[in-house]
Amino acid sequence: MKTQYCHAIEGTVTPAMKSASARESVSAETVMSALATGEAVLPCNPAHVRLEPVVAGRLFRTKVNANIGRSAYCSSTGEELLKLLTAVSAGADFVMDLSVGSDLGDIRRSLLAECPLPFGTVPIYEAWSRAGGSMASLTATGLIDVIREQAEQGVDFMTLHAGLLKKHVPMAIRRRLGIVSRGGAILAEWMSTYDRENPLYETWDSIMAICAEHDVTVSLGDGLRPGCLADASDEAQFAELDVLGELVLRCREAGVQAMVEGPGHVPFGQIAMNMEREREVCHGAPFYVLGPVVTDVAPGYDHITSAIGATAAAFHGASLLCYVTPSEHLALPTEDDVRQGIVAYRIAAHAADVARGLPGARDWDDRMADARRSLDWQKQFSLAIDGQTARARYERGRSQEPGDSDHCSMCGRDFCAVRTSGRLREKQ
């Protein structure tokens, strides 16, 4: 079977490219060209039958990923299914199942069967869960088995922390906060325990063969992403990034689609530089960023701290934004956290698309402005990212206001600037 990348470099437009292009209001050839240069990905495992293909890359609308999945003790398949449906209805573009613990194949099968979005995983989680917390039981063979099984199940993209090498571990340990990637930390401990190289890196050719066979898009994980502002843009982060850049080329040689994962926690003023550096070092591969969080001091509000960073990241070149929920750093997200995370990230993605001048992006804002000018509240709610929440706030205020419904309780009728502006316009 040929991957979408192979079709693209041969100049063939596939049904998946056509389908994805229709959602972007661009031609299928535009999608094909962006895939051929490697600056876009179209994660699309043929075994994922429910999939409606989505393209991610700088030429296209900025996409939002929702992480779901149970932890060892919290949540269940049923709860995670609810989170999936919430993520889809709130407008997520991609979803990742980060479940750990037992019966991971079953929960993934249930989620994949219901999921119309590109579906991602982190295979080291299953490998480590199977190893039962024993380093000796974590093997390269075990990892390859997991990757193959997940590919056969229909996983569209996989995070592989293959760029974190043995030589990077001392750099990471010297940091303020060390390693904050779950996968990165497990691999670092394994390498340190056995004084051996990263098993994903060492078996890369075998992994490539599986990914090429099932058209699994590789998401090159950043095991050394900074976990606090002090660790941002340091030698550990950029040493790993250099290896990720090499692996992008090895993916392309193997006909495999690749994107690159990025930080993390980054001061606002370093975001542009980080985006430019990835583009250069990683040969234009799409950048898939987690936030970044722009201050460490607001646990409980990291959907906000990170939406700030995500807007800047997307404006400066990131193509896929991994949401962060209000529970980040504190607890496994609830269904409501999922909804709040998606809303914050749709704001970030859209604000960036408007700012970078993506054709047609501002039309949505213009329609909202027109609904505001005509004080058409129902239209405002139907256009809003979350109209239900907007309506509830409006109604709560209105209950205290007398008279008709052509104003809101913020200013009241006599102080409504939009009404005054309307009178002025009529006079002209």
Added chain:
Amino acid sequence: MKTQYCHAIEGTVTPAMKSASARESVSAETVMSALATGEAVLPCNPAHVRLEPVVAGRLFRTKVNANIGRSAYCSSTGEELLKLLTAVSAGADFVMDLSVGSDLGDIRRSLLAECPLPFGTVPIYEAWSRAGGSMASLTATGLIDVIREQAEQGVDFMTLHAGLLKKHVPMAIRRRLGIVSRGGAILAEWMSTYDRENPLYETWDSIMAICAEHDVTVSLGDGLRPGCLADASDEAQFAELDVLGELVLRCREAGVQAMVEGPGHVPFGQIAMNMEREREVCHGAPFYVLGPVVTDVAPGYDHITSAIGATAAAFHGASLLCYVTPSEHLALPTEDDVRQGIVAYRIAAHAADVARGLPGARDWDDRMADARRSLDWQKQFSLAIDGQTARARYERGRSQEPGDSDHCSMCGRDFCAVRTSGRLREKQ
């Protein structure tokens, strides 16, 4: 009586400068110099006896303003007092009473008596409330009376929309959304009705005399701030800004402290340019911005859309951020909205301070990183902007997890990267 500006240009350090400098960890001379050049303000009406002076300017920590105040039908003095106390305890630096309707003197007296923060108003609101919605009853004399009474009461800073001139009104009417400033819209309708110039502009010298006498800081209002992305950075906005620049100089000539208010709704990519333009056109006067909101499509979440813009604004030079609450565009904010608005804006202000390299700003983040490294949850909650919310989320997750308390429910004990990192560090 001499204003803080007059003292500063004479080289005198006042008790207010000393008090403000202590909160910034800078010398009183640093505050004095910044006041003397007009690049900082220290709103400080001697009649406001409860005031603990705060300085705003690019050399200092970015400040957050909370708008409170009742509308004609909603809320009461008691509810607004609660909002004030919430704003203070949540960490607001400035507060404005935007109340309209009757008995405004009484509510202001109650708020001022409890308010340790610089306290601002918009006098046109009281003048228009007294005029009872009749254009004929709104007069320059009436406006001056309100300004004098409020100055005598102890108001530290006042928004005066004196830069919106008659010639600007046609530009504003041609816009997509027209005028969205309450004060700006009232003045525009008045000018249009009587074909006369802005009464604030025409009586500027009398206003200056009152402000100089009571050391009221002028906040030059932007009556033509854009109310949607489509209207941002247009001829109306910048024509008014030019007049605000002239008025900054007239304030300085009169010995009056001045800052300038700014947009509004601005695409993310235009924020830096807007900050630079204000600095140049307004002779370095501190920029006091409302957000800006970076997309129009998220009513109910405008604390987030605007915290994104506010971070960029402060990073690029704004000194005072006017918060926006989740009720913006929909209803009068509740007490909980006030709290949410402040938290979002403290995040924006601090993230910008770290990014622009304000000395010592990142220490807070570093202490949080250290608390995370040592898995010291109590320390994390005590350092958090809103520790109560952080603790509640953590506890909710923990209730499902077995065992000790050195991890959270997000990853669980076996997948905790911070624990793994700790083991690696110990091995070295």
